[in-house]
Amino acid sequence: MSNSRSLTRVLTMQFLLLVVVPLAAISILTLQLLTKELDRQITSKNLLLASSMADQVDAFLQDAEMALRQVDAVMEVSRVDERKQRYLEAWIRNYPYFESLQILNRDGRVRYIAPYRPHYTGISMAGQPFYKEALSTGVIYWSPVFISQQTGQPTLTVTLPTSAGMVVGFLNLGWLSDVCIQATRDAPVWGGIIDKEGTIIGHSDRRLVNERTNLGDAGFVRRSLRVQSGTYRDMVQGQDTLISLVAVNRTGWRVGVFQSAAQAFRPVEAMRNIFIAGSCLAVALALFLALWLLRKILNPLADLTNHTRQIADGCYDLVVPTGDFKEFDELAGHFQTMSEAVRSREEDLSGKRQELENSMVTLEKRNRELDQFAYVASHDLKAPLRAIANLSQWMEDDLGPVITGETRRHMELLRGRVKRMENLIEGILQYSRVGRIVTGAEPVDVEEMVQDIVQELEPLGGLSVRIEGSLPVITAERVRLRQVFANLIGNAVKYHNRPVGGNVVIAGKREDSCYAFTVADDGPGIAPVYHEKIFEMFQTLQPRDRVESTGVGLALVKKIVEGQGGQITVHSQEGEGATFCFTWPVQDSTEL
Structure with missing residues (x-):
């Protein structure tokens, strides 16, 4: 529950990501595009105004050039000097933006000038830059601008090369x-x-x-x-x-x-400010609407959560409120139905709990009675059996010289059957105690325990019983673990078909969260058809007259191992020996 995310935070963040962020991004992009377009319009307007002025200046210069060409045309047609001078005087009055006009011959000397200045006639202009430039290029020449000494205005010379010389106009640029x-x-x-x-x-x-x-x-x-x-x-x-x-x-x-x-x-700044203000207002309005919608959605959820908590505390009679939305009404209705169902289940569970408590009391009473019965049965059944065994021994001792060999064999057979009955009673008692009587877990040196069990089985004759590698020290119920090893090792020794030269090997190792132990022999083996049967009560593979057995040992082993949370299996083929494998879970946290 601590890792759960807040629905309010999730919805708010999603709204910001899906609405506010795209809206802000679109606003910024639109603002940039509008700003760029307005900048372009402003610069275009300025450039258009400059182009218009440039066109007027160019038209002004074109008029000046055309005027000079008109002078050249007239001067070529007219043959009388006085007429030419009068024409130039009239022309200069019609074109007031020309300060003066000079007609030069091929040598660069002034032949005509308007306004007329007698002392200028015959002056050579061949050394002037405008004359040299026009003469070298052969095209009209516009000189650099200079300040006229007569008018104090910026002026330039326009020099038009002609067949008879040059036409030079001093153009006032005011x-x-x-x-x-x-x-x-x-x-x-x-x-x-x-x-x-x-x-x-x-x-x-x-x-x-x-x-x-x-x-x-x-x-x-x-x-x-x-x-x-x-x-x-x-x-x-x-x-x-x-x-x-x-x-x-x-x-x-x-x-x-x-x-x-x-x-x-x-204007761009004004538009930008207005647009930013509008965008902020739009974002604020969107946030306001989002918060309002979130409240409309989350308030019913908060009420439902509050009622859910109260119902979880046992207040099943609460009525879940409905909201403004159909979906919340349906959710409230389903939750109300669930609450009533939980209340009904709680009532049923309370009754079942009481029944279970009564059953536990009865079971504990039955277990105590069973323990008492087991004790009494053990004492009352074993006592007559011991008496029969003792009586048969006394009779054999008293009748020693007169008793026949057949009678003696019958007496030994009687005592054997009594011993088997005692073992059977003891095995049944041990089997009944597994799972009901729990001894405390303690550190157990498995290798030392196995060595003690092997010593108890001696003499072994020519049979070899050994430990492969080393066995661990584990935390376990010592009595139960000893019963498992004692039965498995005892069976391997008891049922081995080669008392001389046979082998029994015990091994164990740690595997993840459990220990795995094996008891293997090279005896007669067990056919696969009997692998499950041998773990059942009172089941033996050989007649009890040939090998003394109660048929309880492996059933007891299986019950102990599975009661501890482990498993036991057998791997064997007839004539190839048998390997019993069982696992024992790790019980102490320090062993993990």
């Missing part, structure tokens, strides 16, 4: 900050555009542009220069920031959307 401001006006973010060196050339905060703030050492800038687009988390001016950057193909710039990570992921 509009880039306008793009950043307009794109991020309605969002809690700020936009920025950085060139390939990491310098900010457009930003929602124009101050950073004017200060030529450089982010080239920032890890996200270095990473972004290796890919077309991406979203990163990095420290910007000491603040954890979510950054989405998209490349502008024409110039290699990066258009970025910057947002405080704490602010960007605030």
